[in-house]
Amino acid sequence: MTAIEFLQIDFPAMLAAGLAGVICGLLGNLLVLRRQSLMGDAIAHAVLPGIVISFLLTGALGATTVLLGATVSAIVAVVLIEGVRRFGVVEPGASMGVVFTLMFAIGIVLVSVFGADNVHLEPEHILFGQLENIVWLDASGWSDVLSVERLLTLPSEVLLLGGVLVMTVGFITVLSKELKVTSFDPSFASAAGLPVMVIHFALMIMVAIATISAFTSVGSILVIGLLVCPAATARLLTDRYQWQMRLSALFGLLASLGGYTLGSLVPLYLQLDFSLSASGMIAVFAGLMVVVAALVSLRRRNQVIYEFNPDQAGQ
Amino acid sequence: MLLTGVQAPVWAQSSADSAPLTVVVTTGMVADVARGVGGDLVSVTSLMNAGVDPHLYKLTRRDLSRLMSADLVLYSGLKLEGKMDAVIARLKKQNRPVVALAESISSDRLLTSGDYAGQYDPHIWMDVSRWRETIPAVSQALGRLLPEQADTFAANAERYADELQTLHQSAQQSLNSISVNNRVLVTAHDAFGYFGDAYDIEVIGVQGVSTESEAGLKRIETLVGLLVERQIPTVFVESSVSRRNVDALIAGAAAQGHDVSIGGSLFSDATGPADTWEATYRGMIEHNVNTIATALGGNPLADSLNPANNSSASNGLVMEVN
Numbered sequence: 001m002t003a004i005e006f007l008q009i010d011f012p013a014m015l016a017a018g019l020a021g022v023i024c025g026l027l028g029n030l031l032v033l034r035r036q037s038l039m040g041d042a043i044a045h046a047v048l049p050g051i052v053i054s055f056l057l058t059g060a061l062g063a064t065t066v067l068l069g070a071t072v073s074a075i076v077a078v079v080l081i082e083g084v085r086r087f088g089v090v091e092p093g094a095s096m097g098v099v100f101t102l103m104f105a106i107g108i109v110l111v112s113v114f115g116a117d118n119v120h121l122e123p124e125h126i127l128f129g130q131l132e133n134i135v136w137l138d139a140s141g142w143s144d145v146l147s148v149e150r151l152l153t154l155p156s157e158v159l160l161l162g163g164v165l166v167m168t169v170g171f172i173t174v175l176s177k178e179l180k181v182t183s184f185d186p187s188f189a190s191a192a193g194l195p196v197m198v199i200h201f202a203l204m205i206m207v208a209i210a211t212i213s214a215f216t217s218v219g220s221i222l223v224i225g226l227l228v229c230p231a232a233t234a235r236l237l238t239d240r241y242q243w244q245m246r247l248s249a250l251f252g253l254l255a256s257l258g259g260y261t262l263g264s265l266v267p268l269y270l271q272l273d274f275s276l277s278a279s280g281m282i283a284v285f286a287g288l289m290v291v292v293a294a295l296v297s298l299r300r301r302n303q304v305i306y307e308f309n310p311d312q313a314g315q
Numbered sequence: 316m317l318l319t320g321v322q323a324p325v326w327a328q329s330s331a332d333s334a335p336l337t338v339v340v341t342t343g344m345v346a347d348v349a350r351g352v353g354g355d356l357v358s359v360t361s362l363m364n365a366g367v368d369p370h371l372y373k374l375t376r377r378d379l380s381r382l383m384s385a386d387l388v389l390y391s392g393l394k395l396e397g398k399m400d401a402v403i404a405r406l407k408k409q410n411r412p413v414v415a416l417a418e419s420i421s422s423d424r425l426l427t428s429g430d431y432a433g434q435y436d437p438h439i440w441m442d443v444s445r446w447r448e449t450i451p452a453v454s455q456a457l458g459r460l461l462p463e464q465a466d467t468f469a470a471n472a473e474r475y476a477d478e479l480q481t482l483h484q485s486a487q488q489s490l491n492s493i494s495v496n497n498r499v500l501v502t503a504h505d506a507f508g509y510f511g512d513a514y515d516i517e518v519i520g521v522q523g524v525s526t527e528s529e530a531g532l533k534r535i536e537t538l539v540g541l542l543v544e545r546q547i548p549t550v551f552v553e554s555s556v557s558r559r560n561v562d563a564l565i566a567g568a569a570a571q572g573h574d575v576s577i578g579g580s581l582f583s584d585a586t587g588p589a590d591t592w593e594a595t596y597r598g599m600i601e602h603n604v605n606t607i608a609t610a611l612g613g614n615p616l617a618d619s620l621n622p623a624n625n626s627s628a629s630n631g632l633v634m635e636v637n
Contacts, residue, residue: 264376275376
């Protein structure tokens with residue numbers, strides 16, 4: 001493999017995966033702490049009716065209409081999930097399960113009612129990207145990596161994820177204290193006069209935007225895995241919020257780069273006749289990190305772990 | 316890893332280079348055209364091999380290396396390679412030589428698919444006369460890369476086009492021998508639209524044009540009713556599509572006391588196994604025509620284009636029928 005090939009194929013894919021890893025690592029924390037780890041999976045399914053309706057309204061599957069429909073659908077989903085949880089008095093997992101299966105089913109019914117069978121309306125086709133699509137053909141040498149002007153020619157997926165990362169870090173920094181208190185002790189936060197609901201919805205909308213952007217760039221399995229595994233790994237290794245955040249972002253990055261290297265670069269280096277799916281390998285790598293962390297944390301068993309629930313981390 | 320000290324290579328191959336042009340293609344059908352026109356002057360690599368479904372195929376890291384280092388990329392087009400669109404679009408944006416064979420067929424010769432306008436049925440190779448129309452585009456693309464060999468490519472193209480013309484006519488002859496009542500082809504998915512159009516056979520696919528759409532119960536039920544009502548005796552499976560739905564049809568018809576048999580396995584979206592004659596486009600079409608004609612009570616092809624088949628072998632086929 002030549003330097004130029006690395007720059008054109010592997011560099012942009014690793015950059016996209018790494019950005020998605022850090023974004024999901026950061027937001028995944030707050031989901032794991034709120035026992036809503038599977039929010040990524042829920043959103044991945046709940047976007048279907050929004051996509052179908054925006055297709056029926058506009059008659060086309062442009063990138064903007066798809067993203068808009070998906071985002072509106074995701075916001076409806078997070079509101080419904082919270083509603084079912086509160087008024088149905090069920091645990092968050094059950095509430096997510098009810099809402100996303102219902103919305104996905106509505107989407108499928110819409111597709112068959114409006115006879116759009118022959119149009120590819122599955123999220124798999126129009127919303128979910130894949131790492132192998134992200135190639136930077138404009139790259140001509142290492143100097144490109146240092147030039148802002150040249151970096152702007154990176155694939156749109158990478159630029160989108162870069163923007164979302166800035167947004168995510170900004171959101172978490174500005175609302176740092178509020179997010180922390182409402183995650184660990186909502187009733188205290190409420191008593192202290194914090195708008196718990198507003199903060200919760202703001203977080204969920206942020207999660208919806210971030211996951212949908214990540215879906216379009218790197219695919220669903222990767223995002224769902226990266227929202228859960230790095231945060232769960234960090235949760236096994238620390239009880240301190242700040243460290244939880246830092247470790248989770250770091251593990252997200254590590255899983256992305258490690259998984260990509262194992263799936264794509266190592267087979268090439270060994271001159272094997274195949275490569276593995278990069279997204280699949282990243283998700284596997286992230287899962288293995290949880291296993292290793294669980295073994296390491298056995299030593300910490302005598303400490304009481306309040307928030308972590310192994311049932312959820314395994315999902 | 317292994318990057319330091321390696322200088323950027325020149326991507327564009329100089330036309331004076333004596334090494335064969337690297338042509339990367341998506342399916343075996345496209346590979347056959349590339350080999351037919353390019354001859355010894357090209358080295359053709361196909362990303363998808365036997366039994367691979369192009370509607371669902373996803374690129375791997377290895378495919379990317381091949382695509383990026385290719386002198387010419389040829390693909391079928393009309394969204395057949397649905398999951399590769401993004402990368403193909405990016406290659407085109409760089410003005411790299413990327414050609415969709417379907418682009419050389421005028422839109423009035425294309426069949427629409429589904430209810431929405433602007434979406435065409437991508438399975439154009441099923442009609443040999445339409446597939447033949449894609450040859451000039453390949454010859455021109457190769458000629459532009461190696462101008463001094465343009466005449467060779469043009470001559471190869473003519474010879475290959477003649478072969479396909481012969482194939483088209485003998486396919487017509489063979490399929491015309493099927494009695495009018497028997498001219499119904501029931502297959503796993505809607506890949507045979509152009510085949511039916513060109514050779515005057517009614518085509519019914521269980522799944523839609525893309526293999527990704529699921530056949531609903533209602534569709535199976537309708538088709539079972541059709542099989543029973545019209546007493547259609549034979550259905551076909553495809554090498555690159557699950558036979559689950561076709562089996563459901565047979566079971567459904569059997570429940571209504573109508574016996575349906577499988578007429579054979581057809582090559583629809585992928586060519587046959589490597590190192591067989593069916594691995595080529597011509598071999599695949601011959602296989603399909605022979606299978607369909609025989610199963611529906613017609614005569615198989617009188618002759619084969621297979622260079623390994625001497626005339627005695629093809630005589631054997633004819634004699635068997637006579």
